[in-house]
Amino acid sequence: MVNLRPWQPGDRPLLDAFNTPEMTAHLVTTESAEELEQRHLRYLKEDLPGRMLVIVDGSEPVGSIGYWEIHGGEKVAWETGWGVLPQHQGHGYARLALEELIGVVRADGRHDEVHAYPSVDNAPSNALCRRAGFVLRGTTPFPFRGGVLLSNDWVLDL
Template sequence: MESVGGESADGVRVRLEGWGEGDLWLLRRINSPEMTEHLGGPESEEKLLDRHRRYLELDSGRMYRVMLADSGETVGSIGFWERAWRGGAVWETGWGVLPEFQGRGLAARAARAVVQEARAAGGPRWLHAFPSVEHAASNAVCRRAGFTLLGPVDFEYPKGHWITSNDWRIDLSAG
């Protein structure tokens, strides 16, 4: 399954392709200190291997490689998965765009495409994103992708590491 997002300001489109066995290299690239600064820092190789396995075996939701639609070049990852939130089930999303592709609007295009995928999957009405309040770029992605800011919350990610995040959500029943 793949989904193509609309064009960004420079005319570049993104495509989402389901996470595959050969995508561990991308997790390793995203695991850099620069890319995990707002997420508690890099994970061990053991945790990366476990994450890769979980991505491949997701029962509820889906992980994707984000690619440039025209060239097929991989630029990052995005996905959605079910979580309990405030007494109910919601979808949660998260993404990472490799440093050399940042600042081009690709993450917002991928976020809009993952909204379509979550909507098509059925399930929870709401899709949430929880970027750190200090992560200006990810908060801007939420805004550009059409999410509504609900405000700051204490959020545990990764397990045992508490941060103050913004709770952004989008209604999947609308649209």
């Protein structure tokens, strides 16, 4: 059974596991230890709109998923992103986590859209967006980790 739980202080090793060439192949580059620690501290904050969550199967962490606000002109929406550890990929964890997260952001009621921006060459994440009912709005390049990430803009009307 897959559940989502809030990010906890002991979850820092997940960031190291996500920071490998295999896991960052669609994300320009890896992050430094200092950048990972800063990310971990952000994930622990509870006073922000949105939240980073750990995907767990029973009690075993298998990945993470989160949601946060993005600002586009006068419109504010949610953005989501996820990652599943390599040894747990292909078992439907990302799909189940995304379904649960969509329920969370719908219930929140603050925004009427959620966006996902997987790299254009990340076939599994793009397929997940399509299967979850997101609509491809276009492709956009944006600065990311010192480079440029070419991403698809998937949007789900809540």
